[in-house]
Every structure is written in structure tokens, then in C-alpha cells.
Amino acid sequence: MTDCSPTPISLAKLRLACGNCSLHELCLPVGIGLDDVDRLDRIVKRRRPSSRGDHVFRLGDEFRAVYAIRAGSVKTYTTTEGGGEQVTGFHLPGELIGLDAIHTGTHPSSAKVLETTSLCEIPFDHLEELSAVIPSLGRQLIRIMSREIHSDDELLTLLGKKSAEERLAALLISLSNRLQQRGFSAREFHLSMSRNDIGNYLGLAVETVSRLFTRFQQLGLVTANNKHIRIERLEDLRALATGSSSCQPRG
Amino acid sequence: MTDCSPTPISLAKLRLACGNCSLHELCLPVGIGLDDVDRLDRIVKRRRPSSRGDHVFRLGDEFRAVYAIRAGSVKTYTTTEGGGEQVTGFHLPGELIGLDAIHTGTHPSSAKVLETTSLCEIPFDHLEELSAVIPSLGRQLIRIMSREIHSDDELLTLLGKKSAEERLAALLISLSNRLQQRGFSAREFHLSMSRNDIGNYLGLAVETVSRLFTRFQQLGLVTANNKHIRIERLEDLRALATGSSSCQPRG
């Protein structure tokens, strides 16, 4: 019941897992044929849920597979010379992690599970073979990587140009958007990462993050109960995130 | 002589351009066959040199091609709501730009030439077709994009965690490494970008960049004559860049 091999469950059921997966359109090419879905299905290993603190992979690990998140959340981070950590991303269902390892064959970052999380493991050699046979699969992979590059560039702007307030607002808006896109509430959600992780990711001290949450509450922008977040004034928060607001306590 | 169409020159000569290009191993899969090089050659459009200030593409432009830099340098940047600019990268010969546009079909950033620069234009639809026929080409593209994602993540660490000194040192070291890899001097080179661009890229004010150059000179780390840079103590600069030094004026 609790062994570590890919959960076998019912083969017939699994066989259609990708086709039925709610993340379907997030990770599959739009026009992919049914038998192609089946072929993809066969190379994907569904792993039993990981729990908070587990590593999906670690810096230095040999690159064998990319991972799709089915449920839960993951943080990726690198370790700097001094032993310091830099969080490079928070990843939600439907997202692919491990893409940065392709070019060297070794993971240049680590991935840690933030809450109970289900992952699909996609062995990369199989994915490459399959991409050669199903061109739209390769194209989709390239598209996903392109999006990744673009969103990293946006993050650069965030860290390079924005104030602490704008950064936190931007993170909350990003999470809100991504959750909504996946069918969750845009206004109310659970922050699976610690304040420390948030600060690290945004390039801020923990204390600053904490003060910001307090200030946002005073301004009536959000209600934050520990990890539970409720966005009260979504548009104002969005305005703050894009820098087009001066953050007044309601005009 | 100075029309805008792809320079025709000698067809026979061009036909082998990719094979002879000094950037060969940077943009071609290692094990690619001769006739495959030929096929790639045929889809690549060599454009006549662009001059400083020219745009390769602009934010909002329809995505048609990616561009390889043969000689010269390019900066990429996005424009924020407030009209502000965020420089997202400086690109040297052998690098590919425009990859962030693939997933939407519209360029989310602009690319501006920093000095007289030769570009190869690679129409993306042709590249996709060719990748379906030459699997190693598609794989190489994916590898290049993977590297891009990884280097963006490193930049995130730079902006999130490092001091002003460390940032500038890291930029100089990065340029030095990349130039050396391309056969140029690692210790002496021309900064084609303005102080403004550097500050923008590093998330610093121009004045700070200027002061840093002064300080680096006082410390004997570099000699900077306007745009001409000479690295005097490469290892010390590298140590500073990785944060493993306290920047003493020579111990």
C-alpha cells in the first residue's frame, strides 16, 4: 500500500489519465490525437503524493525527467556558494519543473514540495523520442519553455525595478491569476510557502514581508490570517502590482 | 548595394555559411550531418549589418523568426506600463534572441542593436518544419532554451540577493567569460552598452554604476576608460562577483 514504486492502481484507468486530467490543455498540444495521448500516457509515471519538505530533485542530481505538478505546490531554488538559498519560483498545478536541467544534464536547482503534492514524472529520453514522432508534442514543449523564459524576464523587472510593496502585490496577483486559470478562487487561497520563502523569492527580508502584509491589511487590500489569504480589493491590488497606484487607503 | 533585401552575395559561398561560421558549435547540434547543415543554411537569412540604435524587433511585433547574432551585440528590454524600460539582457555573438515570443506569437520584448551588428534571421515556421525532419535540431533548440531559463534564474539570484558591487562584478565576469568562449580577450573589451543600460539591467541607478566603476578602479580591479574595459585582477573580480570576497584593496 505504501511502497515507493509508481502506484499501479488500475491500468485501464491510468491509461486514460492524461486525457482526463483537468490540466489537459495546460500540458498537451491542442490538436493532439487520441492515440498520441495514449502514447504520452504510457511514458508518464504517476507518483504517489509527496509530502511537505520532500525533494523532487536536488541541485547536482542527474537529469532524468521533467515533472508536471498535478496537485499541490513546489518551490524551486538554487544554493549559492555561501550556502544561501535563492528561491526561483513557486509552481502550481499544470506547471513543468526541471526544464533548466536539460542543457547540462544535471539539475542546477532543487525542487521542494510545499504541501502534499501529486506529480507526474516524464522521463526525458522518452519525451524526446516521442517528440520526434509527434511533432506537435515537441512544439508544445518549446512553447512551454518560451513561456518560462518570458515569465522569468518579467520577474527580472520585478526584482530590478519595483518597490517592496509592488513586489508583494505582484506575487499575490500572479498566484491569484494562476489559481483562477486552474479553476480555483482568485480571491481566496492558501499560501503554501512561508514568509521566509516569499521574502527570499522577492528579494526582501522576512520582516519586510510581514510588515507589508500588515500594511496591506490596514489599507483593506487583503485579509491575511497566517497562510490564509483573502483578496478584498483585487483591482486595487492589481494596480499596486503594476505600479499604477500610489496605494492610498481607498480614494 | 544598400538595399534592404537579404544580401545575395555569392550563393555558393552562402551555402556553406553555417558550416564555416565560427559560431558553428554554438548554434548547431554537434552530430549534425553535412546535408542537414545545408538544409539549415537554406532557411537562414543573413541580413546586412544593422547599426547602433536599430531595432531587431519591437514589443508587440508579430513573431516570425528568431535571430542569431553573428557579430556585434544587442540588448533586449521590455517596456513597463509607466513607460519605463527594463533591460532583460545583453546578447553576444552566437546567442539567439526572440525565444520569448514563441508561446504567444507576439514579441513580449524589444531588441535594440548596441553597435554595428550582423544577424542571421531564422524564420520560425521553417525551423519547426526542419526540426521535425532533423530531430537533433529540435533537441538543440530545446537545450538552448533550457540554458536560457537557467541563466535567467541566475540573474534572479543576482537581483534578489547581491549587493551593487557584486552585481557589477558579476556582469563584468559574465561578459568576460562569454567573450573568451567566443575567442575574444577575457581581460580587455569594449562595453557597447551605456552606463544607463548597465544600471537598468542590474537594478541600480546610473550614478551608482558610475561610482562603482570608480571604486573598482581605485581598488585596482579594472581600468575603465569610458567604454573600454580592462580587467586587471580577474580572479579578485570573480571572487567579488560570487560574494566570496570582502573587496580589500589587495591583500
Added chain:
DNA sequence: CGGTCCCTTGATATTCATCAATATCAGTGG
């Protein structure tokens, strides 16, 4: 040679990090 842009330098202001103390939370075992 004049104009404009870019760079440098100095003085001051601001933001955010750091230090320190307390408070809260999530487990753990009694």
C-alpha cells in the same frame, strides 16, 4: 564650434535590512 547626450561627483533623502524582543503556531509527548 556649439549642442546634446552621457558620464562623473557630491550632498541629501529614502527605503529597506538588520538587530532584538515578543507573540503565535504546529507538533510531541506527558
Added chain:
DNA sequence: CCACTGATATTGATGAATATCAAGGGACCG
């Protein structure tokens, strides 16, 4: 169920790093 423990969060006081403001000096271009 409660007390205990370590991790995590909040809050306040202080300081350092860097932005901003202001002015002068070069470099490049017509």
C-alpha cells in the same frame, strides 16, 4: 487536554545601502 519545544511571524528601533537631486565635465556629432 495541556504543557513544552522549536519554528515561524509580527513589531519596534536603528543603521546601512543605494536612490534621488543637483551640478559640472567630457565625449561625440553635426
